[in-house]
Amino acid sequence: MAFYPNTTSSADQVNSTTQWITKDALRRGDIIAVRANSAGSRMIRATTNSPFSHLILYLGNGLAIDAMPDPVGVKRDLLSRKLQEGHYSFAGVFRHRSASDSQLSLVANWAGSQINKPYDNASAARVGLQPGARTAGLRYTTPGALVTLIDVNQANSNPLGEDASFMCSELVFRAFQVAGIPLSERPAATLGPGSVLSVSTLAFVGRLEGVK
Template sequence: MKRIDFSKLRKGDILLTTSTHPQSKAIRTFTKSDISHAMLYVANGSVMDSTGEGVHARNLQRQTYDDDCAIYAYRPKATIDPKTINQIVDYVRSETGAPYATLDAMRSPFKPERKSSAAQFCSRLVARAYANAGFPLTDNPDYTTPADLQRSDRLQSIPDVVLHVTAEEKAELEAGDSVKGMREVTNDLLERVRAILPVIRVLNDIYPFLLANPSFDAAIAEAHRASGFLDYWKVEMARHPYRYDPVEMVRFYQSTAQKDELLEYCRTTLEDDAANAFAHWQVNLDACAALLEMKPLETFRLNRDLYATLCFNHERRVKTAHMLVSVYGDRAGT
């Protein structure tokens, strides 16, 4: 078994993979390549992709692949400024929950001239993200295949992005994937909202709709509550309480045999914070606060409170990580 070494990756990098699923084999056959899936790296060990579940985030640390499955990573040959990279990442985040374009995905190897839908599939999502930022990777972003990305002359390969894992490590890595749970509650929220408002395509469609149609606020607010979307942050805190409390962090450090790994987690947390990997939470908080001033709707209040909590907890996590590195960083393994 193997997994992707995300320590080699930067925000905006493209990952091309495959699996043993029959659908993956069909895609490889039609595109004459050894890959069938595309993902965009958005930082902090997280990627965004489009599958039958819709557009969602995934945790690379929790994803493993059979040894005979191809894995590649690519980065633009040209230097792209941070603002443009953020545009690329912001695009895929804005598509969270977008439905999967099954028929368009099947048509993509044949490059039809017909108008494409707003729905996504894996390589379309990546190609559209780059094209939206003014950096097209292929001639036809709407019908780009993973193989088209692999063959793009605007991308270069990133070497040595694969780590081999044992069966025991695989079981440990795949246990307790909180990102998977977040996908599930997000889809539950969208299903509830779409049952009321079929016009909603992605999460970001909810806010402008409510501004124009505030009479739906109570029903949409209840969908948020019932889905578990507003409370899912508690899962991470319950699983790793020491990450948010300096005293608990020191106790955990002193009791664990994996001191180096814990310090590495803390250093990575600080690096991600310095790279603004979680800045989108503050952006969402500011947006929800502004919406609430425009119209005092319950849905806006619930989301403002959610993002305020996420920002507060992230600040606690960063401060806790900084404390441990400051105190124990030069005593790794002791």
């Protein structure tokens, strides 16, 4: 296991890095934080006060999983295809500093068991309404999607249950929680893509080669 300094990453560090990582060097359980040049991606970043608009979990063997707005929901596919379809302009890789292979297998296997679960629109709205968000009262979806107003009360709870639906960051954080290596004490449904920057157990290992 490589050694990483026990510090959290900053947006400036991530944006200015000249360190690259190839797709072949990715490990199961790596978290890929991305953004695009689209209006939808810019809106997500603005509402969540984050340098990222989406999180993807790498499952190994070239496969990845994420959650996209309905009617897509949770889907597993080749990472290369997800990156191509998202037209991302930046992809940063975050890796758990100390998790064992067996723990990361639990992360990947549990996330994979959530395929076809619907998108959690209420949690996505809630994240944009938290303190620190720049534009309260907006509901976002994903790059290229429409942004619409949503009632605050509707965003306060998810009537479908904790694991009945997911937004992208919720799926990632929940997978680590279920595997017994939680990344945050906060509920997964309240964490946006930029939350990876404040996780001390995650190390930023570089930008993903081929996405720029």
